Amino acid sequence: MKHIFAALIAGAVALPVQAQEQVDITIASSHPLVVPWVGFMKSHFMAKTDEILAEGGNYQVNWNEAFGGQLYKANATLSSVEEGITDIGWVFSYLEEAKLPLTQVSTNTPFTTTNPPVLLSVMSDLLETNEAFRNEWEQHNLKVLGLTGSDLYDIYTKEPLTGIDDINGMKLSAPGVLGNWLRGTGANAVDGALTTFYTDVQTGVSDGALTLALGAIAIKLYEVSPYINRFDVGVAFSGAVAINADTWDGLPEEVQNAMTEAGKYYTTSHAQDLIDRHEFVINKMVELGADQNPPVTVVAIDPEQRTKWANMLPDLAADWANPLEERGIPAKAFLAEYMAALRANGVTPTRNWDQ
Secondary structure: OHHHHHHHHHHHHHOOOOOOEEEEEEEEOOOOOOOHHHHHHHHHHHHHHHHHHHHHOOEEEEEEEEOOOOOOOHHHHHHHHHOOOOOEEEEEHHHOOOOOOHHHHOOOOOOOOOOHHHHHHHHHHHHHHOHHHHHHHHOOOEEEEEEEEOOOEEEEEOOOOOOHHHHOOOEEEEOHHHHHHHOOOOOEEEEOOHHHHHHHHHOOOOOEEEEEHHHHHHOOHHHOOOEEEEOOOOOOEEEEEEEEHHHHHOOOHHHHHHHHHHHHHHHHHHHHHHHHHHHHHHHHHHHHOOOOOOOOEEEEOOHHHHHHHHHHOOOHHHHHHHHHHHOOOOHHHHHHHHHHHHHHOOOOOOOOOOO
16 A cells, blocks of 8 residues: 555656646837836836736746837837737827827826826826727727836926026927927927937927936937927826737636736836936936037026916916817716816816816
């Protein structure tokens, strides 16, 4: 009997460990990994998904990485995920006004908040509770996993500014809907993205750019626009890491749960990073551009100029909401809900766009 038990134990020990099931996923972006929110797709979303699945032991993702515009450019981020050109991708909502109209609420209410974690927390809650907002993404065959935002926007120029009046007559690069932030200032918006700003300024297509520090350092914008004019315009909701809904529906529940948790981790980590790195990055650009001619210089703009700029703008929120209402899209209610949620989180807007 002893020999029989010994044989059974030996046989049990010899049984092979069950192999993890392999799940193939393509993950892509229009922008390179050096751009922080894209880099976080790899360092935070992918890594956290792998970590969670490793604990379960049943599944492993084989990631096919196509970052930096290998599959598509900035003008096709939504359609490329929608059509399955990639399974997961960063959707750049600034360039998708027509398809994601309610998503533009923060870009049509500038000077509202300078706090990325609060902004992304509010947008995350609205995705859960506001059906019209959620459907706006889901109707394009997308499942949102993680949200992205901006750090503070400033104006990068070839010559220093003394105030907002100085941009009158200038051509300033700005991404999509953010060109509206220049309405009423006399400046002309040149549509573009981080992938085009450097060349546009270098070749004279624009005189500078309305952009954010974490993006500017990634593309070395300071080399051609060495004056960082600190207006601290505010932060905005810029898009989402999303997965093709058909891909999502075909995933095992354990993988779905891992990606859901990883998406939340990505959002909170990215939001905090926007705060942690903003000042560091601005100082780093000054350091990197110290020996160029002219050297990189931070221009401290009087805070009153920020308020002046906000009040120079037309009623952007109404100009955005009214046409949507005519199409049956509840933009006014969404605007009110958004602004109320920000105030409930301690935000005091420079301009009350809902009033």
